[in-house]
Amino acid sequence: MHLLSEFRIKDQLPDVVSFTIEGYGLGYESCNVFNTCTFNKPQIELIDTEGDYTVDIVEDNILLDDTATEVTFTVPRDQVDAFTAEIKLELEIADIVINAPENIKFIDKVTLTKLASEKAYSGEKVTVHGIGFIEGDTIITVASKTGRTKANIVSIDGETVDIIVPEDAVTGPLLAEVDGVKSNELTLTIPPSGISVLFGDNGNLLDDRFSVSVAGDSGISLDTVGQRAKQLSKLLSPGKYNIALTANEIPDERGTFYICFSDNIDIISGPSQSSKDQLTAVDQVLSWEVNVNEGEGKTISTCDYSTNTNNDVEVNILWNEL
Known part of the structure; x- marks a missing residue:
């Protein structure tokens, strides 16, 4: 079992925050006398890792897919804002308690996690993975012969940005900037060509x-x-x-x-x-x-x-x- 997108930026949270868990056996199966079987939703609790604050997720806010391999749940933003540290995620399935291997973590700025390809040539598309990208407010720059050059963004969502490597790009740090705040750096290698x-x-x-x-x-x-x-x-x-x-x-x-x-x-x-x-x-x-x-x-x-x-x-x- 793992949590998708465990990193979140509190300043960018929507009014209703959605989380998704993937794994196997995320619901328990029950069958009636007519041998019709369904998966029952797990009970989900969020626990502050440095305090006593907890949130029990309302059953109506939990969505379990037909194969019990994906659970999506929502939490009002004000409840998420009340957490003071990382959030531990606990599922109870048929009296069995399972802890997600990752905690929900909060970061202060846009953060890069990886490049789909760490090596690329000018004119090629590269997918940048991270958290905190905002369409219209995100800039991606790469090292270039003149210092830094802005890359052309061809698509963007909250967790990925597709860019075209500029013609004058050279091997060096790639970074993002959202609303004037710069991210960490990842190295993009441009082979001589x-x-x-x-x-x-x-x-x-x-x-x-x-x-x-x-x-x-x-x-x-x-x-x-x-x-x-x-x-x-x-x-x-x-x-x-x-x-x-x-x-x-x-x-x-x-x-x-x-x-x-x-x-x-x-x-x-x-x-x-x-x-x-x-x-x-x-x-x-x-x-x-x-x-x-x-x-x-x-x-x-x-x-x-x-x-x-x-x-x-x-x-x-x-x-x-x-």
Whole structure:
């Protein structure tokens, strides 16, 4: 037998407080002469662990399910407020007294108990368990590169909050805040995960401009026509994605380009990573389906179209456009 949600915040109690117990044999079975059997409700008593105050729950305020595995009972708030310490819960079932293993406890502020997953990537949903969450008044923040970042809350009730991990989140404390009062902290681990994409114009004429996007985002474009190298770096959780290269300016209908990916990217499918005749019109798009593996994605150790010396990228001019 156990008590669901043994933690409560007194300042947030409703006028009628509900408690639920789960277990087996929470009622005793009685049968009449016609062999019709029903479960009888247990007697429930609440006992102050540091005083003489007790409350006997009225039978009409006790609800027992058909299988005698769940009991829900209600208590007026003024009776709960009269307790001075933790509340011991005692059930009497067919002259057998059973004590709940947990006491009903009162806390002063919103309290976090656990994370459904202690490890997550940016953009993933995480369920935060605790007590004292209030819809519209609860803020969840996580550690980030700039200090702390507010997480987007997608659903909330009194004991759980579902959040989306912010893109700039890093490993560190997650905490809640309700009406300006902060909770305890739980550690959310953000494994290093991201990608890098190097691209540019590698024709002998400095006349083309391209942009690169990942999974349909806004992406980045070359700063100038003919720019030899630009790198996109992006936080990204592992998985399959589409990386697109778009022709923005190609005055001679011959877009000369190259594109290289960080070491944690495996190419599943796509065209050649360098060409002078695959892009012939503005807004034409080439795309690669890739699998992103765990890792920071900061290193591009192999790129057949450029060399990197002391962080200076030298691009091999492969294509003659004359």
